[in-house]
Amino acid sequence: MQILTRHGIDAKEVTLTPLSGGSISPVWKAGTTEGDYLVKIGEVPAMLEKEAEGLQAIASAEAIPVPHIYGSGTIGEEKAESLAYIVMSYVQGSEAPNTAERLGRGVAGLHARTTGRFGYGADNYIGRLSQPNAWTDNWVAFLRTHRLGHQLELAIAGGHMTGERRERMERLLDRLDQWIPTHPSPSLLHGDLWRGNWIVGPGGQPYLIDPAVYYGDAEMELAFTELFSGFPERFYEAYREVRPFDQQRYAERRPLYQLYYLLVHLNHFGESYGPAVDRVLARYAG
Numbered sequence: 001m002q003i004l005t006r007h008g009i010d011a012k013e014v015t016l017t018p019l020s021g022g023s024i025s026p027v028w029k030a031g032t033t034e035g036d037y038l039v040k041i042g043e044v045p046a047m048l049e050k051e052a053e054g055l056q057a058i059a060s061a062e063a064i065p066v067p068h069i070y071g072s073g074t075i076g077e078e079k080a081e082s083l084a085y086i087v088m089s090y091v092q093g094s095e096a097p098n099t100a101e102r103l104g105r106g107v108a109g110l111h112a113r114t115t116g117r118f119g120y121g122a123d124n125y126i127g128r129l130s131q132p133n134a135w136t137d138n139w140v141a142f143l144r145t146h147r148l149g150h151q152l153e154l155a156i157a158g159g160h161m162t163g164e165r166r167e168r169m170e171r172l173l174d175r176l177d178q179w180i181p182t183h184p185s186p187s188l189l190h191g192d193l194w195r196g197n198w199i200v201g202p203g204g205q206p207y208l209i210d211p212a213v214y215y216g217d218a219e220m221e222l223a224f225t226e227l228f229s230g231f232p233e234r235f236y237e238a239y240r241e242v243r244p245f246d247q248q249r250y251a252e253r254r255p256l257y258q259l260y261y262l263l264v265h266l267n268h269f270g271e272s273y274g275p276a277v278d279r280v281l282a283r284y285a286g
Contacts, residue, residue: 016029065206131191190221226258
């Protein structure tokens with residue numbers, strides 16, 4: 001297989017097995033005489049390039065593992081027909097009694113990697129949607145412009161933001177500083193941390209995958225983990241043991257942080273997420 005040999009992997013005998021979970025980019029397990037690898041293919045080269053960069057950023061924090069990246073690039077002679085790819089280690093294992101605890105401590109360790117501003121400099125993707133990351137000194141301004149405001153623009157273009165919903169959304173953006181702090185610590189975030197984006201490796205060790213990294217308020221990440229469940233209570237206990245925070249204030253703004261991900265899902269999947277968006281807007285901008 002040409003993709004593997006490019007990166008020094010003996011691919012004379014390869015068995016390809018399609019894997020579930022690759023809703024945006026198809027994923028295969030490539031079995032070789034040297035071991036198993038994961039190959040992800042995509043039609044948008046920049047999307048997989050940003051994924052690889054995000055995994056490397058998380059790895060550099062040395063808090064929680066990610067699959068090893070052997071290489072990435074494009075295949076296809078004609079630029080218009082070329083496909084992007086990433087070759088990674090194939091990670092597989094079973095949960096252990098302390099997997100949730102290790103996940104919580106690992107995510108807390110990731111959030112301990114901080115910088116002086118919000119954003120990431122380079123834009124990336126959340127799912128198929130663009131995610132702007134211009135460096136910003138004020139968290140409220142970053143959340144208003146580059147998270148909620150950007151998704152608002154996409155929703156307007158897609159016909160998902162009209163009438164009262166749009167009016168409430170615009171009022172909310174004007175009032176964000178009533179609930180959101182202007183200068184929390186800018187933590188390195190996975191950016192898209194739901195149950196499908198962490199996996200278990202050997203010995204029950206949790207690994208993070210499919211990131212949309214940037215520096216932001218760590219509570220934004222925690223809020224998303226609670227939106228669709230999938231994280232056991234021991235995860236949160238272990239996180240708080242490493243990084244305590246004001247749970248009452250977090251509870252007051254949690255739905256606002258979840259609104260970003262609800263808008264992402266609205267723009268991805270349509271009106272089935274509209275009622276959840278409306279409930280948050282009614283609470284804060286009714």
